[in-house]
Amino acid sequence: MSTAVRPSLIEISPHTTRPTALPDHVYAVLKQRILSCALPPNERLIEKKLCAELRVSRTPLREALNRLSHEELVSFQPHAGYRVAGITLAGFKNLIELRSIVEPQAAALAAERATPADLAALRAQATQPHDPSEEHSFIQYCQANSHFHLLVVRCARNSMLENIVMSALDMYQRPTYLRIGRQMDPSNPSSKHHAIVDAIERRDAEAARTIMRQHIQGGGERIMAALQAAHIT
Amino acid sequence: MSTAVRPSLIEISPHTTRPTALPDHVYAVLKQRILSCALPPNERLIEKKLCAELRVSRTPLREALNRLSHEELVSFQPHAGYRVAGITLAGFKNLIELRSIVEPQAAALAAERATPADLAALRAQATQPHDPSEEHSFIQYCQANSHFHLLVVRCARNSMLENIVMSALDMYQRPTYLRIGRQMDPSNPSSKHHAIVDAIERRDAEAARTIMRQHIQGGGERIMAALQAAHIT
DNA sequence: ATAAATTAGCTTGTATACAAGTATACAAAT
DNA sequence: ATTTGTATACTTGTATACAAGCTAATTTAT
Incomplete structure (x- = not known):
């Protein structure tokens, strides 16, 4: 290939790995x-x-x-x-099911293994504000949301779990974007996130698991409704 | 490349996909x-x-x-x-943890979703005999074992779960082989497998989950001991 | 003798040419 | 009008040549 200056290839990258080669x-x-x-x-x-x-x-x-x-x-x-890849309702159902299995358990492990530094990072990410008046706000909000979930699974100290959740969060992104224009979660996911951090902080694995499961299933159902409304099968 | 006859490339393949290109x-x-x-x-x-x-x-x-x-x-x-890839104790611990999270839940879903045909296939695979006097018996036994676990997750009707478990079973294979020469599981995994099929058959998701978890954790601990005995860190 | 530096060989990274297969458009027949 | 056959153009599959970078051996200086 030519040795001319390459245009800026990297725009934004949700969860990128080695950005070298x-x-x-x-x-x-x-x-x-x-x-x-x-x-x-x-x-x-x-x-x-x-x-x-x-x-x-x-x-x-x-x-x-x-x-x-x-x-x-x-x-x-x-x-x-x-x-x-196309977006299908069946695929999204599988994705929700996967997340509902892995992430609650990961949250329970996080309650056992999170370090003080982990807790600080979790709290900071849960507090991350977003300005609803901004144009890109919805996307930023989604990515902040996604990043919080990634931080939780990282506390579980298991790279295999982490990779699975990373991949699942990536796949979750597009169905979420289809909801652009609709109102955000009325139950305020930020408060759910704080509740998860609370549970991890007091080493309450059972609560962390339960809240995480409800959080994922709730969000998943709302998005599934939006997919059906958009006539995506 | 030359157009000469290609040697038989496919030897045996545990879980292969498109064997075309x-x-x-x-x-x-x-x-x-x-x-x-x-x-x-x-x-x-x-x-x-x-x-x-x-x-x-x-x-x-x-x-x-x-x-x-x-x-x-x-x-x-x-x-x-x-x-x-090297074999490490830490990697194996992660693998056991992953399997302990995903497969019990998959077994619970299987109890809800398995068809009569699924149940017949599960029962047949659980009954699969192996001749301990045979040279290749141990490997055959491991692969039959692995295949049973694959059949269970297939009953959950979720291709994402299936892919994760397939990959996990593949990664499980090498640490298992290191146990060659040691005695097989004294608690007779075949009976555990039948107990899992029993639970799925009577739609007892809770029992299926519990037995599967105990089965995986028990086997995992035995292999972990073998790894430590072999001074694998 | 040991350690650092340099060079030669080898391995991987990328580009491109050529081969094989597919899809589409067009024509002809039903 | 619709369908089927065919040919052309296009896309992907594979092989290979060349460039870039790492490894390791050898040499030189301390």
């Missing part, structure tokens, strides 16, 4: 565009066009596409190419 | 060799040598290596290449 850049950019719906669901992803746009050759691009397809953010058929 | 073949072969310890932990994986041996070019090989590294069956450092 070329395939990782491409992965991060595509993931951001997919999760933000800048690349809409079911959009065809043609290697040559993406190569030209991102100024990379097909090799690192294909590596990124492969990663995304294994994370089920893009779908793939042999010799028929890649598409941005 | 070249990268999938390579993936399946490498995975089998890694999980069976034919490629021992920490072995360096040099692209050129593997290419020559498997008669493929670097492109499909690298795709397979990438997949394996994201599944944490091979480790990777930029410009320093791939190695077969």
